Amino acid sequence: MSILVKNILRAVLFLFVQIFILDKIHLHQMVTPYLYFLFILWLPFKMQRTWLMIIAFIYGFILDSFWHNPGFHAAACVLIAYVRPFLVNIFIPQEGADANFEEPSIKSMGGLLPYIIFMGILSFLHNAWLFLLEAWQFGNIWYFLVKTVLSTVISLLLIIITELIFVRKQKFRTNTV
Amino acid sequence: MSNIFLFIRRYANLLIFLFLQVLSFYFIVSYSKYHEAAFGNTANKFTGLINKQVNRVEYYFQLKKTNDSLLKANEVLYNKLRSNYNINDSLDKMVIDTMRIDSVLRYKKFNYLNAKVIANSIAAQSNFIVITGTNVHTFKKGMGIIGINNDVVGVITEVNGDYAAVMSLLHKDSKLSGKLLKSGETGTLSWDGKKPNILTLNNIPKSAKISIGDTIITSGFSAIFPKGIMIGRITDIKPETTNNNYRITLKSAANFYNLEYVYAIESADADAVKTILDKAKASVN
Numbered sequence: 001m002s003i004l005v006k007n008i009l010r011a012v013l014f015l016f017v018q019i020f021i022l023d024k025i026h027l028h029q030m031v032t033p034y035l036y037f038l039f040i041l042w043l044p045f046k047m048q049r050t051w052l053m054i055i056a057f058i059y060g061f062i063l064d065s066f067w068h069n070p071g072f073h074a075a076a077c078v079l080i081a082y083v084r085p086f087l088v089n090i091f092i093p094q095e096g097a098d099a100n101f102e103e104p105s106i107k108s109m110g111g112l113l114p115y116i117i118f119m120g121i122l123s124f125l126h127n128a129w130l131f132l133l134e135a136w137q138f139g140n141i142w143y144f145l146v147k148t149v150l151s152t153v154i155s156l157l158l159i160i161i162t163e164l165i166f167v168r169k170q171k172f173r174t175n176t177v
Numbered sequence: 178m179s180n181i182f183l184f185i186r187r188y189a190n191l192l193i194f195l196f197l198q199v200l201s202f203y204f205i206v207s208y209s210k211y212h213e214a215a216f217g218n219t220a221n222k223f224t225g226l227i228n229k230q231v232n233r234v235e236y237y238f239q240l241k242k243t244n245d246s247l248l249k250a251n252e253v254l255y256n257k258l259r260s261n262y263n264i265n266d267s268l269d270k271m272v273i274d275t276m277r278i279d280s281v282l283r284y285k286k287f288n289y290l291n292a293k294v295i296a297n298s299i300a301a302q303s304n305f306i307v308i309t310g311t312n313v314h315t316f317k318k319g320m321g322i323i324g325i326n327n328d329v330v331g332v333i334t335e336v337n338g339d340y341a342a343v344m345s346l347l348h349k350d351s352k353l354s355g356k357l358l359k360s361g362e363t364g365t366l367s368w369d370g371k372k373p374n375i376l377t378l379n380n381i382p383k384s385a386k387i388s389i390g391d392t393i394i395t396s397g398f399s400a401i402f403p404k405g406i407m408i409g410r411i412t413d414i415k416p417e418t419t420n421n422n423y424r425i426t427l428k429s430a431a432n433f434y435n436l437e438y439v440y441a442i443e444s445a446d447a448d449a450v451k452t453i454l455d456k457a458k459a460s461v462n
Contacts, residue, residue, distance in 0.1 A: 020231050049190045057197045064204075071204030078201065082194040133205060 003044060003102070011059060014039045019066050022158075030143075031150045035158045036063060037126050040081050041119060044103045049085050056081035076130040080122045091118045105168055116156065123155040124148065248291050248438050251325060255289040255440060260403050262286065287403045288443040290315070292322075292341070294436045299347055299373040306331060306343040308439055316341045319451075321401040321442040328407045328430035329353070329395060330439055341441075346408075347373055347433055355408050356396040360385050363396045364425070366408065373433050376409060378425040385423070387414060393427055400450040402442060 018036035025033060040056050047055075060077030064070045088104065091114045101108030109115040128148045185192065255261075262284045292310035308322070313336070322330045322343045331345035332353075344351055346368060353366040355378050364380040378393060391411045397404025413426035 050193055053190070053193055053197055057201070060201075071201040071206075074204070075198055075201035078194060078197040082190070 007039075007043065010042065011039050015059075015063060018063065027154070030147050031154050032127075032147070033154045033158060034123075034127060034130075034151060035155065035162065037077060037080060037123070038159055038162060040077055041084065041122055042103050042105075045088065045101065045108075049082070052081040052084065053078050072130055072133050075133060076126045079129045080126045083125055084122060087118055087121060091115075103168075106163065116160070119159050120152065120156055123159070124152045127151045127155065244438075248325065252289050252291045252440060255327070256285075258403075260405050261288075286400075286445050288445075289323075289440040290443060291438060291440050292316075293438055295340075297345075297433070297436050299345075299433050304345045304347040304433075305334075306345050306436065306439075308341050308343060308441075309339050312441070313339050313341050315443075316441050317443075319401060319447060320444070322439050323402070323406055323442060324431040324436060325438050325440070326407075326430070328409075329402060330431045330433075330436065332401060333441065343439075345433060346376060346429060346431070353408075354396040354398050355393045356404075357381065357385060357387060358392040358394050358405075360387065363398070366393075374429050375412070376427050376429050378411075378427055379422060381423045381425055383416060383421050383423060387411065387423065387425070389414065393425075400444050400446040 014036045018034070022033045022035055027033065036059075039059065040052070043052060043055070056077035057074050060072075060074035061070065063073045091109055104115070104118065106112050106115045109118055131144050131148050131151070290310075290312040292308040292313055294306055295309050296305075296307035298304045298306075306322070316333055316336045318333055318336060320333045322333060324330050329346060331343040331348070331351065333341050334344045335342040346353065346366070349368060351366070351368060354363055355366040356363045362381050362385040364378045367377050367379065369375075369377055381387065389411050393408040393411065395402040395404060395406040395408060407430040409427040409429040411425055411427045415424045415426075416422075417424050
């Protein structure tokens with residue numbers, strides 16, 4: 001399966017799960033389970049940052065349109081798409097690993113811990129930015145902070161579960177092609 | 178000039194990032210009812226279609242919830258039925274009143290309370306239904322029970338905490354008065370213990386004009402049920418040889434095979450009627 005087809009399928013699947021399953025689970029008023037942004041985090045290393053952001057914007061915008069509330073998710077998605085390459089540079093284990101592997105995974109990030117930290121930071125940024133935009137209009141700061149932290153924990157849990165259920169085979173690509 | 182291009186090239190990503198963020202903010206801030214209308218028309222067709230398709234599947238998972246809500250709605254509606262109110266005929270006297278919203282409440286004779294059937298038997302000679310629900314602890318012995326389609330099911334014989342036992346019409350001791358909707362004759366309803374859903378109506382004189390398919394309703398005499406609740410339809414008419422009555426077989430309107438929800442009828446008059454009857458009996462004896 002080509003990378004393009006694979007990612008399109010992923011996008012559709014994540015959106016579907018987010019809109020029709022996760023958004024309908026009302027765990028608690030403080031916890032909103034978000035998983036859909038994992039699509040952006042799984043995009044290939046090779047993708048240019050510009051395209052990353054544009055895709056993230058469109059992706060977030062599609063999700064927004066389901067809630068008739070445009071802008072919120074798009075903004076959060078663009079933020080994590082912008083920050084992702086910086087974090088990849090920090091967490092990638094050795095020079096050139098991002099060329100050897102296709103996309104971020106436990107293996108390509110060099111272990112579970114860096115991968116979880118990588119995912120955790122981006123989840124936190126996504127949730128924080130999203131809830132900040134919402135709280136800016138509706139709520140107060142403590143509500144925002146607690147909600148962000150709790151939701152990030154749930155997001156991480158969901159990411160790990162997804163990682164366990166859908167094993168992604170990461171081929172080691174030599175750069176001597 | 179070249180410095181500007183250099184700057185743009187250098188910070189292209191940052192600029193795009195800022196641009197997209199500002200665009201998002203613009204969407205958030207400028208969002209209004211007008212935008213919902215304009216934006217919704219294009220976006221709704223796509224998202225609405227998907228939502229609809231998913232909902233078709235989801236609907237099945239929510240049938241239970243839907244059922245419950247319909248039950249609640251029905252309870253409200255039943256409580257508004259005209260036959261529950263004992264209002265004086267407005268033709269007799271004209272009263273100009275400053276109406277309160279529930280000014281008819283004091284005329285209300287019957288109140289409906291929902292309950293769920295948890296046990297039901299039809300095979301025995303003395304069949305009972307066990308009901309439960311949030312209101313059940315307020316139920317009293319002698320309250321009437323009707324099904325969700327406004328048809329008679331039985332009478333409460335025992336209340337214990339959140340559970341109540343209902344003597345269904347399919348009980349050999351069940352004696353209820355039934356009335357012919359068309360001609361108004363009243364008879365006694367009983368069950369012969371053979372076939373579920375088939376009841377017998379006695380004491381209808383041969384002078385009554387009846388035909389197969391006629392409706393039998395509650396008489397409202399006993400104040401257990403309001404007048405006019407459906408009991409069943411006549412399936413067979415036989416003249417008794419020993420007396421001047423018909424022996425009428427009818428099919429009950431309530432389907433005792435699949436009772437799920439019922440309503441208990443709280444009657445404001447039940448106690449008064451009972452005491453008066455008791456007094457009358459005592460004075461005769």
